[in-house]
Amino acid sequence: MVDVLLIVIVIISLLLAFAIGANDETFASVIGVKRLSVRTAVLMGAVIAVIGGFLLSENVGKTLREDISPDLHMQDDPILISIYVAMAISLILASVFGLPISSTESLVGAIIGLSFAQGKKVVWGWSGMGKVLTTWLISPLIGFTISFLIMKLVNYILSKNVTSFRKHERANNLFGYLLLAMVVWTGLSRAGNDINNAIAPIVPLFEAGGYWYQRLPLVIGGLGLGAGLIIIGWRVLKTLGSEVVELTPESAFVTEGSTAIIVFTAVFIGIPVSGTMVLVSCFIGAGVGMKKPLNLKTLRMIALFVLLTPVIAGACAVGCYYAIKGLV
Numbered sequence: 001m002v003d004v005l006l007i008v009i010v011i012i013s014l015l016l017a018f019a020i021g022a023n024d025e026t027f028a029s030v031i032g033v034k035r036l037s038v039r040t041a042v043l044m045g046a047v048i049a050v051i052g053g054f055l056l057s058e059n060v061g062k063t064l065r066e067d068i069s070p071d072l073h074m075q076d077d078p079i080l081i082s083i084y085v086a087m088a089i090s091l092i093l094a095s096v097f098g099l100p101i102s103s104t105e106s107l108v109g110a111i112i113g114l115s116f117a118q119g120k121k122v123v124w125g126w127s128g129m130g131k132v133l134t135t136w137l138i139s140p141l142i143g144f145t146i147s148f149l150i151m152k153l154v155n156y157i158l159s160k161n162v163t164s165f166r167k168h169e170r171a172n173n174l175f176g177y178l179l180l181a182m183v184v185w186t187g188l189s190r191a192g193n194d195i196n197n198a199i200a201p202i203v204p205l206f207e208a209g210g211y212w213y214q215r216l217p218l219v220i221g222g223l224g225l226g227a228g229l230i231i232i233g234w235r236v237l238k239t240l241g242s243e244v245v246e247l248t249p250e251s252a253f254v255t256e257g258s259t260a261i262i263v264f265t266a267v268f269i270g271i272p273v274s275g276t277m278v279l280v281s282c283f284i285g286a287g288v289g290m291k292k293p294l295n296l297k298t299l300r301m302i303a304l305f306v307l308l309t310p311v312i313a314g315a316c317a318v319g320c321y322y323a324i325k326g327l328v
Contacts (some may be wrong), residue, residue, distance in 0.1 A: 017224025113314025169306025
């Protein structure tokens with residue numbers, strides 16, 4: 001017999017993955033320096049999203065499902081649907097305006113909101129929200145610092161060795177190729193982090209089957225992520241790639257390299273990090289390091305959405321939950 005409810009939940013998960021992909025800004029730097037067209041970037045990002053989500057997402061998923069609010073039954077239908085609706089609303093609204101926000105913050109905000117509404121225990125210690133909040137606070141600072149210092153080092157090396165226009169062109173080409181390599185690394189790491197924000201609640205529903213059946217959520221999430229990036233994500237890519245700070249091949253390489261190091265480390269040890277905050281902070285660090293002017297208006301809007309995202313998602317999740325309970 002066909003489980004209609006399971007099909008509906010999987011479709012909702014796919015739509016949420018689509019919303020997350022629509023807000024994926026990983027390839028913004030290569031667009032900013034015109035190394036790839038928007039069309040090529042989103043297609044390449046879609047493929048990387050599927051691969052990264054399949055290979056690197058297990059540890060982060062465990063933290064989101066089990067460590068933050070262990071008493072919240074995320075697989076319960078009203079809770080599951082409420083989480084998905086809340087995340088989709090916040091992500092799609094931000095994407096329409098071309099602003100990058102954190103899907104990780106959306107999910108955690110929804111989980112905490114529902115936990116409070118139901119009187120469930122939230123683990124605030126290091127084993128739960130403690131490490132998540134600490135990572136959210138320090139990862140942008142680390143991103144800024146690493147990208148700033150590397151940018152200064154790169155500038156110093158270039159000033160000592162690039163003494164002609166021809167050498168400058170060669171350096172730009174070299175950094176262009178290195179940038180593409182860093183973007184692939186960042187994309188794989190971001191997918192391993194972000195895909196869990198779409199599929200973490202439904203993973204337990206597939207635990208009874210074999211190896212490939214258990215990994216169906218990863219495939220679903222990767223496909224949704226890629227589709228969202230292709231169809232809507234170009235708006236966010238254009239905003240971050242061209243409206244925060246003027247990029248050069250070397251500063252774009254520094255930005256992506258710094259982001260890749262931080263996000264990959266967090267994914268490897270199983271901490272859900274805000275890839276958006278890390279990438280934006282690395283953009284700023286590289287921009288300051290090369291003494292480029294920053295678009296403070298755009299940065300203020302991004303910062304505002306970052307701060308409000310967990311609150312909005314939590315409120316939407318609670319409202320949706322009680323609306324569903326009222327209808328049942």
